[in-house]
Amino acid sequence: MKTVKLSIIYPVNKITAPIVSTLIKKYNLEINILHADISLTKVGTLVADITGAESDIAAALQYIGDAGVEYRIFTSKLIWDEKRCVHCGACTAVCPSDALTMSHEDWSLQFNREKCVVCGLCTKACPLSVMSLA
Amino acid sequence: MAKTIREINERIRTGTAVILTAEEIIGMVKEKGVAETARNVDVVTTGTFGPMCSSGAFLNFGHSTPGIRMNKVWLNDVPAYAGIAAVDAYLGATEMSETLGMQYGGAHVIEELVAGKDVELRAESYGTDCYPRRKIRTTINRNNINQAYMFNPRNAYQNYSAATNSTEKIMYTYMGTLLPKFGNVTYSTSGELSPLLNDPEYRTVGIGTRIFLGGTQGFVAWEGTQHDPGQVRLENGTPAAQAGTLAVIGDLKKMDSRYIRAAVYEKYGVSLFVGIGIPIPLLDEDMVRRTAVTNRDIMTQVVDKSGRENLNLRVTYEQLHSGSIEINGKKVSTAPLSSLKMAREIAANLKGWMEKGEFLLTEPVAPLPMHTTRLNRLEIRGDFHEDR
Ligand code: SF4
Ligand code: SF4
Numbered sequence: 001m002k003t004v005k006l007s008i009i010y011p012v013n014k015i016t017a018p019i020v021s022t023l024i025k026k027y028n029l030e031i032n033i034l035h036a037d038i039s040l041t042k043v044g045t046l047v048a049d050i051t052g053a054e055s056d057i058a059a060a061l062q063y064i065g066d067a068g069v070e071y072r073i074f075t076s077k078l079i080w081d082e083k084r085c086v087h088c089g090a091c092t093a094v095c096p097s098d099a100l101t102m103s104h105e106d107w108s109l110q111f112n113r114e115k116c117v118v119c120g121l122c123t124k125a126c127p128l129s130v131m132s133l134a
Numbered sequence: 135m136a137k138t139i140r141e142i143n144e145r146i147r148t149g150t151a152v153i154l155t156a157e158e159i160i161g162m163v164k165e166k167g168v169a170e171t172a173r174n175v176d177v178v179t180t181g182t183f184g185p186m187c188s189s190g191a192f193l194n195f196g197h198s199t200p201g202i203r204m205n206k207v208w209l210n211d212v213p214a215y216a217g218i219a220a221v222d223a224y225l226g227a228t229e230m231s232e233t234l235g236m237q238y239g240g241a242h243v244i245e246e247l248v249a250g251k252d253v254e255l256r257a258e259s260y261g262t263d264c265y266p267r268r269k270i271r272t273t274i275n276r277n278n279i280n281q282a283y284m285f286n287p288r289n290a291y292q293n294y295s296a297a298t299n300s301t302e303k304i305m306y307t308y309m310g311t312l313l314p315k316f317g318n319v320t321y322s323t324s325g326e327l328s329p330l331l332n333d334p335e336y337r338t339v340g341i342g343t344r345i346f347l348g349g350t351q352g353f354v355a356w357e358g359t360q361h362d363p364g365q366v367r368l369e370n371g372t373p374a375a376q377a378g379t380l381a382v383i384g385d386l387k388k389m390d391s392r393y394i395r396a397a398v399y400e401k402y403g404v405s406l407f408v409g410i411g412i413p414i415p416l417l418d419e420d421m422v423r424r425t426a427v428t429n430r431d432i433m434t435q436v437v438d439k440s441g442r443e444n445l446n447l448r449v450t451y452e453q454l455h456s457g458s459i460e461i462n463g464k465k466v467s468t469a470p471l472s473s474l475k476m477a478r479e480i481a482a483n484l485k486g487w488m489e490k491g492e493f494l495l496t497e498p499v500a501p502l503p504m505h506t507t508r509l510n511r512l513e514i515r516g517d518f519h520e521d522r
Contacts, residue, residue: 086183086395086407086473090310093318093469104455107474125311127185127397127405 003051005034005074007117010044014069020046027060028052035097035117047097047117074118080111081130091122091131136418142176143494151176153488155481156327156414156425163426171422177488177495178414178425180329181346181480184322184472185397185405187308188288188359189227191244191386194280195255197221202267204257208232209243209274216257220265224285227396227406239404241396244284247276248348249391282386284348284394288358290410292330292378293365295437296321296454296468298445298461306401307439310471316461319436319468324477325429325451329412330378332425334371336363338415340498345382346411346484349393351493352384354412357502364506370427374448375435378502382410393480409476411484415495429455436461 008019015038023029029052038044050057064071078099087108092100099115100122102108123131145151152175154162159178163171195204197220207216207223211233214223229240246253252273261268276282298319299305299312306312310320325331333339343354358379365377393409416422429451436447436459445461453459454468487493 087475088184088407088473089470090320093320093467093471094311094313102457102470104457107470107478121311124400127310127399127407128395129398 001051002054002057003049004057005049007072008046008064009070010038012043015044017067017069019064019067019069022063023060027056029056029060034115076118076133078116078118079132079134084128084130085109086128091126094121094125139415139495139497142415145176146488146494147491149491151488153177153179153485155485156180156332159425160326160428163422168419168422172416172419175416178332178416179411179481179484180327180332180414181411181477182290182324182328182472183407183409183476183480186286186289186408187228187405189286189406189408190240191225191282191284193223193225193282195221195274196280198267198270200267201265202257202259202270203262203265204259206258208256209253212240212243228404230404236398236403241404241406244406245391245394245396247282248386248389248394250276276387283383284386285383286408287381288360288379289382289408290329290380291376293373293434294323294376295435297439298436299440300438300443301440305439308399308402309439311400312439316464316466319459319466320471321454321468322471324472324474325432326427327477327481329410331372331427331432333414334424336378336502336504337421338417339412340501342496342499344496346480347382347384348409349390350384350388352382354380355383356381360509361503362509363504364508368433370431372427372432374433409480411480413484413495
């Protein structure tokens with residue numbers, strides 16, 4: 001079993017393609033959707049962790065490509081240098097997936113890696129450069 | 135029953151003063167009422183830790199042999215203002231490096247000096263009879279220069295407008311990254327914990343007030359630049375947008391780099407996070423009421439940073455803290471830019487200093503102005519060319 005983090009980009013004319021259901025049914029994959037931005041009128045994106053047998057994942061990626069839908073595999077991950085963080089919250093202003101939020105208890109920054117789509121926006125928005133991609 | 139600062143100081147000295155933070159006082163007043171709180175509590179401590187661009191430091195490097203009348207100075211390639219006496223300079227926090235641009239600036243040099251690190255000093259001169267040397271290169275740190283004191287012309291803004299962006303394009307501002315079409319709102323005040331929101335009409339904070347500045351004891355030196363006490367105020371006296379400001383001074387050599395941090399705002403430039411805490415003596419019931427102010431009672435305006443739309447929108451800090459507000463019927467997420475976590479730490483530290491008798495209150499030498507004259511605007515009288 002293996003898990004890859006994937007962003008799937010649907011062109012406008014493929015918005016209704018049954019990609020996710022096919023991945024589940026035909027390729028026995030487990031799909032954990034982290035972020036979805038899909039509407040009928042514009043390019044849609046879906047970010048998900050996909051878990052299954054290595055061969056099934058390979059076949060599934062082949063299928064997605066053949067269906068005329070683009071995908072990107074995340075290879076990097078976000079590194080938060082927590083010791084240098086001042087918990088100002090500036091990064092939460094740009095995080096598209098709610099991976100970065102402020103605790104309403106002690107107002108410290110909370111990072112939920114599961115939800116991170118590795119977009120890198122916070123690395124630029126952080127005034128102390130404590131976020132980086134690696 | 136009114137108290138004097140002298141009486142409170144006596145209690146601080148003998149370890150009997152009762153000190154609460156500006157958050158703790160809220161619960162106390164709710165539970166015990168204003169009169170009993172006024173009898174029992176002596177001081178409220180406040181705190182703020184946010185980006186404060188209008189900051190910098192005066193430095194005196196000491197003389198070399200032969201001497202130099204420095205007229206151009208760089209610290210780690212960041213220019214400092216040398217148009218003062220021979221080896222004096224003022225390093226502004228937002229000044230940018232001539233080699234690294236806005237990635238590194240005066241704020242970073244200040245943070246490194248506070249942390250005790252070595253900094254490269256380069257200076258040039260035209261040479262005079264009494265100061266013949268024309269160039270010098272050396273390293274300085276906080277221990278081998280004479281004076282290093284922070285003098286920040288405008289800190290501790292009393293309230294500040296929240297920012298948003300109505301345009302189709304992302305905006306990079308000193309209020310952080312503003313996403314298009316009202317994609318987010320940023321705000322930068324510690325609300326009910328903020329120093330000047332707890333003494334909104336400057337009854338106790340004035341020139342000469344001893345404060346927590348960057349981890350050591352500093353002072354209020356003057357009204358800050360752009361001090362605007364005539365701002366529209368709510369019934370409780372707090373201003374509905376930016377109003378009062380403070381010029382503050384303190385010994386950089388004694389500061390702690392935990393409370394002085396350099397910052398870079400993308401495509402905007404360099405700034406400096408400054409930690410400030412101000413004690414508010416509870417002289418009477420009026421001051422108890424002032425310091426018991428909550429995020430629900432403090433408002434600010436929301437401003438479209440593109441200047442395109444006049445939103446005419448006022449929100450409370452409670453709403454801003456909740457994580458979202460409504461703009462034109464749409465739910466928009468809010469994000470802070472100043473650290474409430476650090477502001478709490480500062481208010482708690484200041485409280486600790488007083489409990490240990492290490493920090494005494496001061497009577498202001500002179501009050502901060504409370505005039506109603508509003509700020510001047512700069513008229514544009516034309517362009518100019520390089521050759522003029
Ligand atoms: S912007 Fe940077 S310093 Fe501020 S909370 Fe986020 S990671 Fe921490
Ligand atoms: S890279 Fe940063 S901004 Fe992007 S999703 Fe992850 S945490 Fe959020």
